[in-house]
Amino acid sequence: MNWPRALLTDSGGFQMVSLLHLADITEEGVTFQSPVDGKPMLLTPEDSIQIQNKIGADIIMALDDVVKTTTTGPRVEEAMYRTLRWIDRCIAAHSRPHEQNLFGIVQGGLDPQLRDICLEGLVARNLPGYAIGGLAGGEGKDAFWRVVAQCTAGLPEDKPRYVMGIGFPLDIVVCTALGADMYDCVYPTRTARFGSALVSEGVLRLTHAAMATDYRPLDSSCTCMVCKRYTRAYLHTLVTKEAMGSQLVSYHNISHMMQLSRNLHSSILEGRFPEFVQSFLQKQFPKGDVPDWVCNAMDVAGIDISMCRIPQSA
C-alpha cells in the first residue's frame, strides 16, 4: 500500500458471520462456505492471528465470538465465555508480540454481569489494549451508552480503549466523554457514496432538490479542499451519478471526522472539553432537543449540558 502510518486489522470473524451464507460458530472457530468454490472452510483463532501476523498491522484484533446485540438468551453467555477461551489461543498463536499489538475484545451483549466477567478475564491477560465489541448492531442508544460506560470503567486507565463500529459524530463525542479513545466505522465514506455530507449541524443530503441552487460550500466552518473549491450545487450534480461525487464527499466526510478527532483531543488537552461538548450539541440540536440518552450519558460523564436543552435563538 505504501502507507507510512499505522494500520489496524480486524480478525475477519465479523465479516464472515455477516457476509457469508451458512457461517457457523463452533468451539474450533468460524466455519463457513468458501466464497471462491463453496467448499466448507474453517477460520480458527490461530488462523486469524497468523493471517494478521502476515499482514503486519500495528494493532491486530483477537478473534471473538460476537453476537448481535439484539440476541437474548444463553447464546450471549456462551459467546462471552468462548471469547475468553479464544483470547488465550490468540495470545498463544501470536508470533510477533513485539511488533504488533493484540487487542482483546470485550463481549457479553447488553448484560452487565456478563460484561463484568469478560472485562475481568481480559484485563487479567494484561493485553496492550482493549476493544469494546458487540455494539453498534441495532441496540437502543440507552443500552449502548451504558455498556460503554461500564466497560470504560472496568478497563485499565493506562491502556487504549477502542469502541468498534462507531462512526456517528454524536456517538463518538458521548463515548469520548465516557472514556473511550478509538473508533472505526464505514459510515462517513459509505454515506458519502449515497450523497450525504457530514456537517456541523448534522447530515446534509446533497441529493435534495434545494441543493441544485445552493452555492455555499458543504460546511462553512470546514477548511478542507472540497469546501474550499466546490459548492453544494456542483456536488449535487455529481453525487450518485459520477464517481467524483463519492470521492469529493468522502474526502470532506473524512476531513470532518479527523477535525472532530482533533477537536476532542485538543479540547480535553486544553481544559475546555465541556465547552466543546456544549458547542457541539448546540449546533446539532439548535432547538434544544438533545436526546435523553445523551443527557443521561453526560450526567455519568460529569458534563453539564443543561444549556443545550434550551432552544437557540434564531
Next chain:
Amino acid sequence: MLGISPSMALRFEVLARHNRARASRLTLPHYEALTPLFMPVGTQGTIKGLTNDQLEDLDCQIILGNTYHLALRPGADLLDTIGGLHKFMNWPRALLTDSGGFQMVSLLHLADITEEGVTFQSPVDGKPMLLTPEDSIQIQNKIGADIIMALDDVVKTTTTGPRVEEAMYRTLRWIDRCIAAHSRPHEQNLFGIVQGGLDPQLRDICLEGLVARNLPGYAIGGLAGGEGKDAFWRVVAQCTAGLPEDKPRYVMGIGFPLDIVVCTALGADMYDCVYPTRTARFGSALVSEGVLRLTHAAMATDYRPLDSSCTCMVCKRYTRAYLHTLVTKEAMGSQLVSYHNISHMMQLSRNLHSSILEGRFPE
C-alpha cells in the same frame, strides 16, 4: 503576426518551428496555454476521478466539456445563472466546449440531421427535439468556455457517396448561422470545423470557405472514426497545409500518443480524446513503450512503478502489483491510472512543445 478577426478573444504566437511542426503560446481569456497541447475531456463538469487540484498539478491547461451532457445536467440556464461553467466547477484555467452535435448523433436513437439542425428524441421524456446551430451557440454562450465549437454536420469517415458532400456544404452554411448567433465574440472563441470526409476536393472547398470567415481558430473534424491510418494522416496533412499559419489548429478526437506525435509533425496544435481516462478505467496504463494492461496476471507480482521514466504521484507511490489488485474492481484503480495517464499525456505535450522550441524535435 496575428490575423485580425472580428470575433477574436485569443492571441496565438508561434514561438518556434521545425518544418511544419510548431511550438506556440495560446493566450485565452482564462489561461495562457502552451501548444502542442492535449486537452482532457471532462464531459459533465468533471474529469472522472481527478480533482481540480490534481488537474492543476498535472499541468492541464484547457479542459473539454461536452455541451450535450452539460445541457442535460446541470443545465445551461443554471450555468448561466451562476456565471458559467468556470465558476460552477471552480476551474481557473481554460475550458473548451464542443457543439453537442456529435454526442447527439452518436448517442441518441432516431437522431436525424436536416437543414434546420439535429432532430432527436429527448433522452429525458422521449419528445422530439431540435438542436439548431443557434441553439448550440446559445448554450455554449451560457456555459462560457474560452473556446466554443461550431455545430457541424459530421458524418462517419467510413461514409461514402453524396452524403459526405452534403455534410460539408451544410457545415459551411451552418458556420454563418453560428457566427450570427454568437453573442460573446470578445470573450469566447468560435472555432470552425473542417469537414469533407476523406475526399481531398471536398476538404479543399471546406478549408477555403472556413478560412474566408476569418475565425479565431480551426478544427479538423470528421476523423478518428474508423478510417484507415493512411487516409487519416493525409487528411490532417492537407488541412494543416490549407489553414492559416497564425491560428491554432485542433484535431478533434485524437488521443493515441503516436497519432499526436504524427499530427504535431504535420502542423497541428491541439488534441482531445477520452481515450487516456477511458482506457484507465479498463485497467490500461500509458507508458513509454506503449500500453500496459494491468489486468494481466503477470502484473500481480510486478513491483515496479507503471513507468520507470514517469515522475507522477502514482509512479512515485504505487506499484503495478498494487494497481493490479484495484483496476476494474475499485474506483481507486480507475482514479490512479487516470491520474497517471493524464500525466503521461501532459508530459507528452510538454515534450512536444519544448523539443520544437529547443530545436530538437527530430531527435
